[in-house]
Each structure stands twice: as C-alpha cells, then as structure tokens.
Amino acid sequence: MTMLQGNTGDWEMVIGLEVHAQVISEAKLFSGAATAFGAEPNTQVSLVDAAMPGMLPVINRVAVEQAVRTGLGLKAEINLVSVFDRKNYFYPDLPQGYQISQFPKPIVGQGTLILDLAGGETREVGITRIHLEQDAGKSLHDQHPSNTFIDLNRSGVTLMEIVSEPDMRTPEEAGAYLRKLRSILRYLGTCDGNMEQGSLRCDANVSVRRAGDELGTRCEIKNVNSIRFVQQAIDYEARRQIELIEEGGTVDQETRLFDSGNGTTRSMRSKEEAHDYRYFPDPDLLPLEISQGFVEEIRASLPELPDAKKERFVSDYGLGTEDAGLLTAERATADFYEEVAKGRDSKLACNWVTGELFGVLNKSGLGIGDSPVSAAALGGLIDLIADGTLSGRLAKDVFEAMAETGKEASVVVEEKGLKQVSDSGAIEAEVDQVLQAYADKVAEYKGGKDKLFGFFVGQVMKATGGKANPGVVNEVLKKKLGG
C-alpha cells in the first residue's frame, strides 16, 4: 500500500532526503581544532573557526578521504576535481558570515542505496550527490534573559551532505533509507550515525501527486532528529498537502519545521523569504584535486558492506534474506554472528542470535557491543546443545542465567546441575516410577488412547526437572509401553 487515500482519490507521496552526516575526524574541515562531542563551550575553537581577521582555511585530508570513502560505499562517482564555494548569510553562530560548502561541483556524484524493506524486499534509491561543508556553531538562547550565547566548538566541523533523489514513496521507505544509510556510514567508519547527538541530521523534501502525474510542489522539513520523527513528519506533511489541494488550495514551496511535541509541521520561511546565499567559489581555496590513485587506495581499504555481507550470509550460511538483513544491519552484529556460527550450525546460531540474544538486548536496551553474553560464550552454549549435554529447553534456562551473571554456559550447567540426563538406566527408573504412579492411564493408553504418550513424556521430564534427554525418554517409554 503505497498510496494515501484522500477525499477525492488516491495520492502518491514523493520523498527525497538530505542528510547531514558529521564526519569522523580528529580535526575540523579547515582547521586543526578538535571535534569531540560534549566539550566545555568554546574550548575547541581555532583562530580560523572564530573567523579572526586574516585567518585562512586549509583543507583537512582526512575529511576528503572520508567523503571519498562514503561515496565509494554508496557506489557513487567520485569527482577528481571539486570546488569549495562560499554560502553567504549572517548569523551569530556562523563567524565567517559564510559557510564553506560545495555547490555546483561536489566531491561525490551520483550513487545508489538499496533499501531493505519488510519481508526481505529491496528497492533502489538514487543518491544525487555528496558534498563537504562546514558545520556552524551553536546558539544558546536559554543562558541569559536577553542575550544569546554562542558556542563555537562545532563551528567548522566537517559535514557531508548526502542528497537522495526523490525516489521514496512512503514514510517507511524514508525510515529504511535512513537506517540503511546509517548502517553503511557506520560500516565505513565515516559517521557515527548518532541522531540524538546531532551527528546525523535529516531534512525531508515532501510532495504529493496523483499517480502518474508530474511532481507536485515540495516542502522542505528541516532538522528532524530521529527516524521515527522523520516518518511522522513526512506522514503529517503529505496529509496536510493533500487536504490543502483537495480543498482547492495550492502547496507553496517553503521550508517547514517539525514539532515533535504534537507531530505537526509549521511554516518557517516561504520561497520569497528564502536567503539569497550568493554562492561563489571560495577564493581562499584552490579547486580540490584528487588523483585516481588516491581513490583506488581508499577503495582497496573498504570493508565488506551490508549488501555484500547480506548476500554472503544467504549463500554461505543458508539464511533467509530477512534474517541475513537483520544480522548485517550493524557490522558489530554481523561480526558477532560470524563468530558464533564459526564451525557450528549456522541456522541454529542465527536463531539464537536473532531470538534469545536480540530479546535480551532489546529488553535491557543494550547494543551488541555491550552484550552480557559474548559471542564465544553463546558459541559454547550451542556446543553443549550439539553434544547433547543440553536440551533446547534447558539451553534457554542456561542462556538466561548466562545473561544475568555473565558466566560461561558450562559453568552455569555445573553450578545449577542442569546437565541433561541421557543415562538410560537412570531414565528407565524415572519411567518406571511414572508408569507405576499412573497405572490407570497406562491402561487407557494400552486401550488405544495413543495421545497419552505425550503425557507420559511430560511427567518424566517434570520428574527429572527437565534434565532428561527427551530422545532417550521417548525411546525408553516406547519400549516399556509397547512391551
């Protein structure tokens, strides 16, 4: 269902996203100042970042590498010559009075991103471009009754603006785009993807149209800081536009702000009020020229990316696409899985990771990196299932104990005496006792009530505290009842 129902018929949403990703780099785009998050205000500011008179920008090589790496990760063309432009506007947290950005000649051109949708479906979204630019500082409006304070720590930090084609048709696709993009950026190590800290920020361009019509007028929704909010904002905005058009109005091209308090968007500035940024090539910087060799060096150092990994998980481990997608969304999860699966039943490993482990992590709100059960420990547990020491049911109890205590499976088994009993002599004794206790049921069974077999198994398991090997129990029971 990709259409929205209006009063006069169906409407299609057209969505494009502009993502600002803070580049992982020790230093800023054009200065040597540090970039750590959460430092005391104005402690990570160089003379360049504060735009002191006569200061000049010098490009940071790492930032260029990271942009190229990101471009390659999105299968995009890399422009060996790109140009930095000045985007001019006044604001107190923009010390130069202009942002150094790239306008007509960005460092990265067209690329592709594959959305992973529900049910293992995929869909391609075009990447229009990626360019490098400086972040602005931060205005603090709540520190003084009448004055605004300025923190320039963020001023000059490297951002990549990653622009998509208007290829998405539902809020869910927009969400999938952001999750996938974040996943790729994290795989590449070019952005930590942390939306709460603002290292990944999203503007959404939304328009609506009748199926098959030309594109409608779009509105840009600024700076939405979570994937859920992006989806909410798009949904609200599309419905607002549909209502407007159906009531005989027209959509004005404008910039809107999302209010996460009530889930609505409101006008920030109209097209007429839009800034004239007076872009022109920054005369302090020569065109940025990189060599094909530089690009190839970076290409050679790229890690296996989520799409390739997912494909490999399907072909090498025999997993379904949805499971493979789940396991490869984060590099750490994929690595974890591979360690668990190494030399073991890969499907069993998948079930344990996506089932029990994800359950524990979700419940405790932990990431895979902080998992209370290590990959080696989970592997150890699976080994105990494989060698018959533990039944599946016992293994779940052991896992729970492992998650709580952080102990190895074998230690838990030892301490709690949870080891599976496979000794047929011991099981035979338990079976005899059960059959004796339920002589009436034995008679019924022998009279043809076959279903009672399960009841006997259950009783034996109960009597052994679940430790009896279910296979052996079955065997012994069959022998005794059949005899």
Next chain:
Amino acid sequence: MSELNCLTMAQARDGLAKGDFTSVELTQAHIAALEASRELNAFVTETPEQALEAAKASDARRVSSNSGGGEAGSMEGLPIAIKDLFCTEGVLTTASSHILDGFTPQYESTVTANLWRAGAGMLGKTNLDEFAMGSATVTSYYGPTVNPWRRSGDDKKLVPGGSSGGSAAAVAARAALGATGTDTGGSIRQPASFCGIVGIKPTYGRCSRWGIVAFASSLDQAGPMTRTVRDGAIMLGAMAGHDARDSTSADREVPDFEAALEKGVKGLKVGIPEEYQMKGMSPELLALWDQGKAWLTAAGAEMVPVSLPHTKYALPTYYIVAPAEASSNLARYDGVRYGLREEGETLQEMYENTRGEGFGAEVTRRVLIGTYVLSAGYYDAYYLKAQKLRTLISRDFREAFDKVDVLLTPTAPSPAFAIGEKMDDPIAMYLNDVFTVPASLAGLPAASIPAGLSGDGLPLGLQLITHPFDEETMFRAARAVEDAAAFNAEPTLMAGDGS
C-alpha cells in the same frame, strides 16, 4: 644626508655589518624621523619601544654572530614600518577601520613573522585606505595621510596614493627604511609612484596571505615599498616563502633576488602594450614612457610592440571581482566577537548599527556592489562574466610573454592629486588603477620605479610586469630603469634633513 634615516636599506645593512653604527642608533634616528613627520599622518600606531627592543636584540645577536654565534639575518637590525593590514601580535591592528576598534591580534602574520625572523624591527603600523579600499589613503577612519611631496610653488596637501599610502609616505619621508604594503589592484605600485619610491607586488602566491586582513582574496598580495630596487629585492626575499597555512601560497624556492639585480637587460625583449596608450593621457606621462623605452634600449634591451586586447575590460572586471570577494570577506565584522559593537534591540539591529557605524562610505559602497553582483539573477551577468574576462586578460598576458620577457608601462595615469579631489567621484578615483589592475587580475609580478618628475615637480613611476614567479627578470629591468633614471629628487617634507 649623513643622517642614519636617510640611508638606503642596503647602506644601513652594510653600515651595521661594518659596525659603523648600531641598530639601536639606526632605530633611534628613525623614531626621531617618524616623530618629526607626524604631520603626514603616516602611522596609525607608533611602536618605538618595540622597535628599540628589536634593535637591542639585534645588536646583541650581531655581537654574538661576530664571535661565531650564528649568522645575522638578511634584514638584521633594520627598522621598518608595517601597513596596518598585517596582524601583529599584541599590537593594535585596525585596517584603518572603525569596525576593528581595539582589535589586538593574538597572532603574527606570516609575512611580518618572516621579517622579524630576518632581523627587522617594527617602527609602527601605517595608515591605509579603510580595508585597503581606495587609491588615495583618504578613506581611513584615522584621517588621510599626506604625501610628503608638494607641487612646486603650491603648498596644497596631496594624497600619497593608496591604499598603502601610509607606508609610501613613511618611506618617502625617510621615517622608515622600508615598509610592507599590500596590493590588490595597485595598492603598492600606485602610492609608490605618487611618493617617488619603489613598490613591488610579487606574483600572487609568493608571499603568504595568512594574517593579512583580507580585502579580495584572489588578488591580495603583500610586497615591499622601499627607496631603491635593491632594497626591494632584499626585503621581498625576507617576506616571501611558502606557507602551509595559506592554500594559495606557492610551494617554490625563493630566489636570491638581490643577486639578479646586476645581470643587466642586454638581450631582454621588452613589450610595449599598445592598449596602455590611452586617450587623454598627459604628454609628460607619454614622454616619460618613451624615456623609459629609450633607457632600456640603450641598456641593450629590444622594444617589441605587443597587444593586450582585453585591457579595456580590466577595470570593470576588477571592480566586480574585488567587491564580490570583499562583500564576503567583510561579513565577519559583525560585532559578535571582536572590534566595534553597536547594540540594538534585535540581532538585525545590532548588525545594522555595528556595520553602519563601523564601515566608511567607500567600504559600504564596495560591499553593496559586491553583494549585488553575486545576487541571484545578477551573478551570471556580472560575476561570472567578470571571471571569464579575467581568464581572457590572463591569456592576453600569456600570449604577450610568448614574445617578450617583460612589459614596460606607466604606473598611474597622473601624479599625486590634492586631498579632496576626486573624492565625490568614485569612477575618477577608480581610474587611478587602470594600469595596475590588469597585472593584478593575472596574478603577475609588477614593480613601480620612480622615473621622473611631472611638470609641477611630482614623481612619476614606470611599471614593469613579468611572468609569474619571474621576479628576477622584473628586478633586472627595474634596476636598469632605476640606474638610467638616476632619480634623486627629494620630497618637500623629509624628516631628518632639516627641511
């Protein structure tokens, strides 16, 4: 003429080396000269204590170097003046603008740092047109600088040219052995011509722009202003060099410019651009130009007529490109972090009050022009077209330099004019740069050499332009002109000789 402040830089250097006098004595003589010439308003800030301290340190270094403790720098012990566009650590830096009130940098520009490393000392910061925008040093917030020259029989105060007018006046009046200037469209060469001194704008990229208050980044270039070509060679050698902090700085060796001086011009081909012969040029200027050709011919060079067909577009191109860059470069003066702040009820008001109060009329005009030519709808018609013309102007020069080694032209269309003249006519003022702007747009090295006097006794300069990074040929030709001209006229107001 025995006063120490009337020595050339080379003479002072040699005198110090021989021990004829100390740097402290040399510096004291210049401080006295500077004080005696205050009526010129050449300095925004005087730094005599700093100059003497540098001199003492230099004398101490010389003593130690004479006893084998390291070499003296190439400008060891020489007191100079610094255009107040260079940021100097701990010393007020104004760009002659109200908006930089009280701005004292915590850093030293690369060029001045290079000069101090070479052993020079700073006498003070010289006046300029506000943010280097002007051709007469009349737009300074600190008042106009007066040219030490007067027309014969006329006591009217004349402009020193601009924007490096304070530097030019200080050097002409013997209040400094030399001074730094910056040249964006002629701001070293034109005042040098007006004040009868040597002004050198090296190739764009030869001197670092780091720490120089920016006017138009793609054009700004620092250079020396001195009384002789040799002094210019000495001083440029100390100023120049690659700087990783300026992305447009050229990563090239700095040649020994002084060594090139006496190579002569025999066999050099000197181009005479026909387009520089403009309608309404004064006969005395044409005569001077012809004299220059004759001098160089006599010295063994060959005169070759060349054409620079896009010359007539240079001035309009410059007055689009430079204001465009300036409008953006000057956006940082917003009252938020340093300099002047005029409060307002709202942020917008604070901006308007600060910039309205802080910038003078000429700066405001150029910021407005620059904003206009970059605006949506005008960018293609103005800025983009100007960029294309700039490319064509550069190509003109390249093609000319296929045929010749150096170009000879006048520096400015007139001698110094009176303070107050042309002030209500920006176009007439802009025409001062007509001969200097083309080389600026092409980033070429160019020098102005005092070559003669106008009918009413004012200095006139000739300009020499060469290939990028071929300052050596420029110095050779400049030395030949200087030698032939034997320009020894002295300004009316000259400190230290009793006048």
